[in-house]
Amino acid sequence: MATVDRSPTEGSGKSVPAGARRTTLAAVAHLAGVSIATVSKVVNGRSDVAPETRSRVQELLRRHDYVAPVDRRTEAAARPTVEVQFAGDLKPYVAEALGGIVDAATELGVSVAISQPARGPRWARDLVSMGRxxxxxxxxxxTPAYLDALMQAGLPLVVLDPLHLPHSEVNSVGPTNFAGGFAATQHLLGLGHRRIAYLGGPAIAAANQARVHGYRAAMEARGTPVPDAYIRSGEFTFQTGVLGAAVLLDLPSPPTAVFAGNDEIALGVVETARTRGLRVPQDLSVVGFDDTLLARVASPPLTTVRQPLREMGGVALRTALRLADGEKLESHHVELATELVVRASTAPV
Known part of the structure; x- marks a missing residue:
């Protein structure tokens, strides 16, 4: 914003008081030789100001780039703000989901504030006081304490791809994990693989459980036994893929294909195969889950199950706004369809 601590205004005979840092109503009133109330009337379009005075004040407002201060309360009411929290690093999965939230917010004229999960006894009330x-x-x-804090503050919650089974009181948005796991395994079975392992994330994670169930259902439907050693859990990380693949490939009857719980794990599997002189997909087929940027730039590009991450982010934002407006939702949990994307990391056995 332009300042007014400069040379005297031409024709006014006065200058802005020394030390002024920005254009204020008081500064313009001083230059115009009128009261602050008169300048305020001109700014607000009131009619009870003499035409000559109005013209003089308007010229000074224009000349000194006066901008009316923003009423933050009015601005917040006109442009609602939704808080978005995620824990840990900004991984490609999270980044794409956040992109969907921001896209929807831009379309709807909503502000988004992104943060790590807060701590302290008043964290939820503090969000409300900031206009969230x-x-x-x-x-x-x-946790129960987390939900209780939000309930006491009256702040609606939407969980995007919850890590454990959705609570009946929690609204959530996620993908069709079971269907995705089923499709990935069916794809490998269709290529002739029978020794197919699953290497996933935390055993307690709802998404991981659903993907395992989809994998098992496809194997059982084909009448293919699943050895206990073929199912391993870890974290949704590259390192889990590296270490888990090493264990699987050391088995007396190692798998010819691995269905990984996400793209990061899949890339870890590919890396372990590479260090052992195995070729993907000629010697080992690998399927991921998510279809993040990692899958598309991998070598070879990953066959993976696409989660509609950006669409999920948009649905989560719209759901949050409906809750904020007091609307009653048709369902506490919404699932968006997954899709198998076949690339170069899978081949016939």
């Missing part, structure tokens, strides 16, 4: 209308938690493990 709702909270979206990305892959959050919510």
């Amino acid at each position: 209308r709702a909270l979206i938690a990305v892959t959050s493990v919510y």
Whole structure:
């Protein structure tokens, strides 16, 4: 914003008081030789100001780039703000989901504030006092204390891809994990693989459980036995893929294909195969889950199950706004369809 501590205004015979840092009503009133109330009337379009005085004040307002201060309360009411929290690093999965939230917010004229999960006894009330209308938690493990704090503050919650089974009181948005796991395994079975292993994330994670169930259902439907050693859990990380693949490939009857719980794990599997001189997909087929940027730039590009991450983010934002407006939802949990994307990391056995 332009300042007014400069040379005297031409024709006014006065200058802005020394030390002024920005254009204020008082500064313009001083230059115009009128009261602050008169300048305020001109700014607000009141009619009870003499035409000559109005013209003089308007010219000074224009000349000194006066901008009316923003009423933050009015601005917050006109442009609601939704808080988005995620824990840990900003991984490609989280980044794409956040992109969907931001895209929807831009379309709807909503502000988004992104943060790590807060701590302290008043964290939820503090969000309300800052004007937040709702909270979206990305892959959050919510606790009874967490839910209680939000309930007491009256702040609606939407969990995007919850890590454990949705609570009946928690609104959530996720993908069709079971269907995705089923499709990935069916694809490998269709290529002739029978020794197919699953290497996933935390055993307690709802998404991981659903993907395992989809994998098992496809194997059982084909009448293919699943050795206990073929199912391993870890974290949704590259390192889990590296270490888990080493264990699987050391088995007396190692798998010819691995269905990984996400793209990061899949890339870890590919890396372990590479260090052992195995070729993907000629010697080992690998399927991921998510279809993040990692899958598309991998070498070879990953066959993976696409989660509609950006669409999920948009649905989460719209759901949060509906809750903030007091609407009653048709369902506490919404699932968006997954889709198998076949690339170069899978081949016939």
